[in-house]
Amino acid sequence: MKTPTAAILVVGNEVLTAKVQDENGPYAAKRLRALGVQLTALLTLPDQLDVLAEAVARERTRVDWLFTSGGVGPTHDDVTLLAIARALGRSLARHPVLADHIRGWHRRHGAEPPEAALRMADVPEGTRLAGDPAYPVMVVENVVMLPGVPQFFRAQFDAFTAVLDAPPFRLASVYLGIAEDLFVQALDRVARDHADVDIGSYPRFDDADHRVRVTFEAKDAARVEAALRAFLATLPDGALLRREGP
Amino acid sequence: MKTPTAAILVVGNEVLTAKVQDENGPYAAKRLRALGVQLTALLTLPDQLDVLAEAVARERTRVDWLFTSGGVGPTHDDVTLLAIARALGRSLARHPVLADHIRGWHRRHGAEPPEAALRMADVPEGTRLAGDPAYPVMVVENVVMLPGVPQFFRAQFDAFTAVLDAPPFRLASVYLGIAEDLFVQALDRVARDHADVDIGSYPRFDDADHRVRVTFEAKDAARVEAALRAFLATLPDGALLRREGP
Numbered sequence: 001m002k003t004p005t006a007a008i009l010v011v012g013n014e015v016l017t018a019k020v021q022d023e024n025g026p027y028a029a030k031r032l033r034a035l036g037v038q039l040t041a042l043l044t045l046p047d048q049l050d051v052l053a054e055a056v057a058r059e060r061t062r063v064d065w066l067f068t069s070g071g072v073g074p075t076h077d078d079v080t081l082l083a084i085a086r087a088l089g090r091s092l093a094r095h096p097v098l099a100d101h102i103r104g105w106h107r108r109h110g111a112e113p114p115e116a117a118l119r120m121a122d123v124p125e126g127t128r129l130a131g132d133p134a135y136p137v138m139v140v141e142n143v144v145m146l147p148g149v150p151q152f153f154r155a156q157f158d159a160f161t162a163v164l165d166a167p168p169f170r171l172a173s174v175y176l177g178i179a180e181d182l183f184v185q186a187l188d189r190v191a192r193d194h195a196d197v198d199i200g201s202y203p204r205f206d207d208a209d210h211r212v213r214v215t216f217e218a219k220d221a222a223r224v225e226a227a228l229r230a231f232l233a234t235l236p237d238g239a240l241l242r243r244e245g246p
Numbered sequence: 247m248k249t250p251t252a253a254i255l256v257v258g259n260e261v262l263t264a265k266v267q268d269e270n271g272p273y274a275a276k277r278l279r280a281l282g283v284q285l286t287a288l289l290t291l292p293d294q295l296d297v298l299a300e301a302v303a304r305e306r307t308r309v310d311w312l313f314t315s316g317g318v319g320p321t322h323d324d325v326t327l328l329a330i331a332r333a334l335g336r337s338l339a340r341h342p343v344l345a346d347h348i349r350g351w352h353r354r355h356g357a358e359p360p361e362a363a364l365r366m367a368d369v370p371e372g373t374r375l376a377g378d379p380a381y382p383v384m385v386v387e388n389v390v391m392l393p394g395v396p397q398f399f400r401a402q403f404d405a406f407t408a409v410l411d412a413p414p415f416r417l418a419s420v421y422l423g424i425a426e427d428l429f430v431q432a433l434d435r436v437a438r439d440h441a442d443v444d445i446g447s448y449p450r451f452d453d454a455d456h457r458v459r460v461t462f463e464a465k466d467a468a469r470v471e472a473a474l475r476a477f478l479a480t481l482p483d484g485a486l487l488r489r490e491g492p
């Protein structure tokens with residue numbers, strides 16, 4: 001089975017201007033990993049129509065799912081849905097179910113919605129609703145349009161991704177007491193010989209109990225183990241402090 | 247004076263695979279803001295040569311400075327410098343000063359550096375060294391190549407950006423007790439009439455003491471104040487809970 005792929009586009013002037021730190025990207029990264037989905041890009045861009053439309057057009061062709069976060073409210077800086085429509089060559093159209101949701105919410109609070117609120121139901125033509133019908137997730141082609149407010153982002157992200165299901169990634173780590181340049185040539189060879197295993201090398205220069213963590217990751221635990229063993233066989237005595245996984 | 251612009255490219259398999267949460271992007275975002283520099287993109291991409299080369303070629307033409315984080319070590323997954331060289335149509339060449347640094351460091355630790363360590367001195371042709379000569383920052387054209395290890399990233403980022411100096415951004419915020427859709431039309435008009443002021447609207451749905459924070463930001467405090475006052479004049483009595491700045 002091909003590993004599903006995803007990208008995340010955070011529409012975040014407030015992140016770029018350092019007013020807040022993004023929570024949605026890290027949350028989605030963690031959840032996608034647990035679901036066995038490969039995250040290939042995490043982009044934070046400003047709420048500019050042309051910038052967003054270009055990024056959506058480019059990134060969505062590279063992945064199975066593009067998740068956007070933010071820019072779906074009623075104010076002038078909420079341009080994400082229009083940008084996605086442009087990227088897909090679609091127009092915006094008022095979605096009757098979403099408009100009913102907004103009307104229902106306002107009536108429960110004792111008023112008809114202003115036109116500005118109903119504009120939140122103007123979505124790329126062909127948008128379908130997924131997840132919980134009481135709080136639907138907007139999806140058009142392979143673009144999933146999520147709100148930026150973290151508690152809503154999480155609820156909708158989880159509702160949508162519950163149906164994604166892929167074999168898990170298998171991760172093994174070795175913690176070493178020697179510097180990178182003492183094993184880099186051996187690791188190079190192992191990486192070449194085991195191209196189906198993702199190998200990462202993460203040196204530490206603080207007071208951690210190890211100097212380098214080397215990670216081996218793939219969907220097939222046997223391949224992870226084979227790459228790891230091939231690497232361990234090259235290490236001098238005493239270099240390995242401990243290992244974890246897969 | 248034109249506001250200087252910057253983008254950040256985090257080369258971060260470990261971030262995309264949720265092994266660690268990026269610290270360098272948020273750090274740089276905060277520092278750039280304080281320096282009066284506009285951050286226009288924060289991208290996290292995997293350590294794939296073609297993906298990185300394309301992103302560098304695209305993003306660096308849009309900004310005054312492109313900062314990269316990570317992928318500058320000696321291992322097989324350190325491909326950032328090669329990607330930047332490709333993006334700029336340059337080759338890699340061993341930098342004599344950097345090679346001397348590496349030799350000096352190893353000799354102080356009692357050994358000649360292995361060839362693998364010296365490879366860290368293979369940088370895009372024409373790379374110049376900025377900042378502290380004892381711990382130089384690598385810069386080629388408008389690309390600043392920073393290490394991924396957070397304490398080194400910060401030291402080099404601060405050393406390089408110390409020479410950037412632009413007028414500060416002036417930020418004002420109003421905290422409102424009413425929902426967005428009650429003021430969205432008025433805010434739309436203010437945003438149109440004050441196009442030189444960045445206006446953001448950030449609703450809360452938790453137990454915060456306000457329902458929406460509206461921000462006004464520009465380099466000119468008088469323009470910020472003018473936009474803010476124009477907006478305040480449209481609000482119903484009691485809607486404003488408090489204001490901050492500029």
